[in-house]
Structures are given as structure tokens and as C-alpha cells.
Amino acid sequence: MKKQWDKEFITLFNRLGGRRSNWEVWNDFLTMAAIAFANVMPTPERTEREDCYLSIIRSYEKEEQEIFPQLLSVVTMAFEENPKQDFLGNLYTALNLNQHQKGQFFTPYHICEFMAEVQNGGDLKAEVEKKGFISVSDPACGAGALLIAFANSxxxxxxxxxEKVLFVAQDIDATAAKMCYIQLTLLGCSACIIIGDSLSKPGFHPDNEVYYTPMYFLNSWRFCEKTRTEEISANGAVAETVSEVVIEAVVSKPSVDAAEIREAFLEEADGQFSFDLLTAS
Ligand SMILES: C[S@@+](CC[C@H](N)C(=O)[O-])C[C@H]1O[C@@H](n2cnc3c(N)ncnc32)[C@H](O)[C@@H]1O
Structure with missing residues (x-):
């Protein structure tokens, strides 16, 4: 019989709710999980994020701290078993957390599948072979359901x-953006997730925080080489241009040099991903 990972998650999650609201625990879980993934790479934000992580985990009792890695392992196992789902988005609704955001609503996954298929209806493989890679953007990404469906399609x-798809996501709501980041990381997408207003501060505006998946750093050079005659706009759309725009300069924040970070990572970690997941120290 298939394991019901959502029920498993809720049972564990409820054990953390005694002293705090579900909203606070949910956000603490997302922030720590996102930092655990983001800090695999030596980004400029690493120390600040590590401090944030430690201040959150230290606010919980010892027995409570041990529940967080279990929650993340449940999410990981759920995607391992079924990558075609919006696991965190569904839990967010099931736990009524969307009421905090005035009834925020995510698209049901089967509708996302339909939309992705409509988008990819032609000969996607031939298009990718011709262009070298494609990019896809959701400037109001929520938990990332549309992008998850796009990856599966x-x-x-x-x-x-x-390796062949660059995912660019943005959401004004940090909670949603972190859900998207965690899910796209677990699916191994090369992705940048931007926290900020897509209307007034689209893309890599200096005020926006950006989370890059580990896979992004490993693959950004692929997007770099192939875009010398293309320009990537802030929302990820590709347009032909005569200028020699290199995607890394456009897709990364000015403070983030993906090639340099990748080199430092290869040296430091010997090319192995090592997730020091949700530990307290
Ligand atoms: C209806 S949900 C859709 C989420 C996702 N695209 C899906 O289909 O499941 C709309 C999302 O847009 C975000 N949003 C609303 N206004 C925004 C803005 N100005 N900039 C970025 N995101 C915004 C909300 O926070 C919410 O997560």
C-alpha cells in the first residue's frame, strides 16, 4: 500500500503546534528547509542565512528540533514517489494556511498539467535541440505548481x-516563493526564485531576495553559452537580439557570479552535494 505522505506530514507538523500558531511553524519550516538547500552553495548570502537558520532552530525545544528534518524527509519521499504533484501547495490549503493570505488559491495540479501540455504541444524536443535550451517563467508562481507540471511535461x-530548461519564478509572498523553491530543488530544476513584486520590482531588482537551486549553479554555464544572440528579459522570456548578452549577467543578481560560486563549490565539496539538513548547532 502506498504511504500517505501528506497524512504523515500533518501528524508530525501537529506535534509542533502546542506553543505556536501553525502559520509560524509552517514559515519556520520553509525558511529552514530553503536555507538548508541554498547554503549548499557558497553564495554571498550564506552567512546571513545560516544565522537566520540558527536563530529559528534555537527557539525550539530539543525534541521539537528533531521533528524538522523528519518533515523535510517526508516532503522528499513524497516527491521521490510521485514527482507529479504540488505537495506543499496541497498541504498549505489542507492546513488552512491560505487564510492568512486572504484565501490565496493555487491552481489544481491537473489543470497545471493541461496548461503545460498546451504550452508544450509542438515538437518540444526539436525546439530544444535547435535552441540548446528553453526558459519558462511564472511571475506569480505560488508554490510552483505550473512549473512542476512544465518540468514533468x-x-x-x-x-x-x-539541463535544458531554465526556470524563473517570482512571487510577492515569501511563504509561497519558499514553497516553490523547495519543490523545484527537490525536482532537480535549474531555477531562480525571486521574492518581490512582479509589477513594481520585476526580476533582479536590488530589493528582491533571490534563491537559486543547487542545480542552477551546476548548469548555468549551459544557458550562458547558448544565449550570446538572445536576450532574456526579467520574466524569463527569450527574445532574439543582436547584442551579445550572456544569461548569467542577466539572470543572476549582480552580486551573484554563478561560475565563481560553482568553482568554489567544486573545490570545497569535491563536487558532491551534501545537505546538512536542519541540524541544530
Ligand atoms: C492564484 S496564485 C497562482 C499561483 C501559481 N501560479 C499557480 O497557478 O498555482 C497567485 C499568486 O500570485 C502572487 N502575486 C500576487 N500579486 C503579485 C505580484 N504583484 N507580484 C508577484 N506575485 C504576486 C500571490 O502571492 C500568489 O501566490
């Missing part, structure tokens, strides 16, 4: 989305 069309 690309795979069904014979496209290795880990």
Missing part, C-alpha cells in the same frame, strides 16, 4: 529538464 516530451 518536458520530461514526457523527451527533454532533460534538469
Amino acid at each position: 518536458a520530461r514526457a516530451h523527451g527533454v532533460n529538464y534538469h
Whole structure:
């Protein structure tokens, strides 16, 4: 019988709710999980994020601290078993957390699948082979359901989305953006998730915080080489141009040099991902 990972998550989650609201615990879980993934790479924000992580985990009792890695392992196992789902988005609604955001609503996954198929209807594989890679953007990404469906649809069309698709996501709501970041990380997407207002501060505005997936750093050079005759706009759309715009300069924040970070990572970690997940120290 298949394990019901959502029920498993809720049972564990409820054990953390005694002294705090579900909203606070949910946000603490997302922030720590996002930092655990983001801090695999030596980004400029690493120390600040580590401090944030420690201040959150230290606010919990010892027995409570031990529940957080279990929650993340449940999310990981859920995606391992079924990558075609919006696991965190569904839990967010099931736990009534969307009421905090005035009834924020995410698109049901089967609708996302339909939309991705409509988008990818032509010969996606041939298009990717011709262009070298494609990019996809959701400037109001929520928990990332549309992008998850896009990744699965690309795979069904014979496209290795880990290497051939650049995902760009933005949401004004940090809670939603972190859900998206965690899910796209677990699916191995090369992705940048931007926290900020897509209307007044689109893309890599200096006020926006950006989370890059580890896979992004490993693959950014692929997008770099292929875009010398293309320009990537803030929302990820690709337009032909005569200028020699290199995607890394456009897709990364000015403070983030993906090539340099990748080199430092390869040296430091010997090319191995090591997730020091949700530990207290
Ligand atoms: C209806 S949800 C859709 C989420 C996702 N695209 C989906 O289909 O499941 C709309 C999302 O847009 C975000 N949003 C609303 N106004 C925004 C803005 N100005 N900039 C960025 N995100 C915004 C909300 O926080 C919310 O997560």
C-alpha cells in the first residue's frame, strides 16, 4: 500500500503546534528547509542565512528540533514517489494556511498539467535541440505548481529538464516563493526564485531576495553559452537580439557570479552535494 505522505506530514507538523500558531511553524519550516538547500552553495548570502537558520532552530525545544528534518524527509519521499504533484501547495490549503493570505488559491495540479501540455504541444524536443535550451517563467508562481507540471511535461516530451530548461519564478509572498523553491530543488530544476513584486520590482531588482537551486549553479554555464544572440528579459522570456548578452549577467543578481560560486563549490565539496539538513548547532 502506498504511504500517505501528506497524512504523515500533518501528524508530525501537529506535534509542533502546542506553543505556536501553525502559520509560524509552517514559515519556520520553509525558511529552514530553503536555507538548508541554498547554503549548499557558497553564495554571498550564506552567512546571513545560516544565522537566520540558527536563530529559528534555537527557539525550539530539543525534541521539537528533531521533528524538522523528519518533515523535510517526508516532503522528499513524497516527491521521490510521485514527482507529479504540488505537495506543499496541497498541504498549505489542507492546513488552512491560505487564510492568512486572504484565501490565496493555487491552481489544481491537473489543470497545471493541461496548461503545460498546451504550452508544450509542438515538437518540444526539436525546439530544444535547435535552441540548446528553453526558459519558462511564472511571475506569480505560488508554490510552483505550473512549473512542476512544465518540468514533468518536458520530461514526457523527451527533454532533460534538469539541463535544458531554465526556470524563473517570482512571487510577492515569501511563504509561497519558499514553497516553490523547495519543490523545484527537490525536482532537480535549474531555477531562480525571486521574492518581490512582479509589477513594481520585476526580476533582479536590488530589493528582491533571490534563491537559486543547487542545480542552477551546476548548469548555468549551459544557458550562458547558448544565449550570446538572445536576450532574456526579467520574466524569463527569450527574445532574439543582436547584442551579445550572456544569461548569467542577466539572470543572476549582480552580486551573484554563478561560475565563481560553482568553482568554489567544486573545490570545497569535491563536487558532491551534501545537505546538512536542519541540524541544530
Ligand atoms: C492564484 S496564485 C497562482 C499561483 C501559481 N501560479 C499557480 O497557478 O498555482 C497567485 C499568486 O500570485 C502572487 N502575486 C500576487 N500579486 C503579485 C505580484 N504583484 N507580484 C508577484 N506575485 C504576486 C500571490 O502571492 C500568489 O501566490
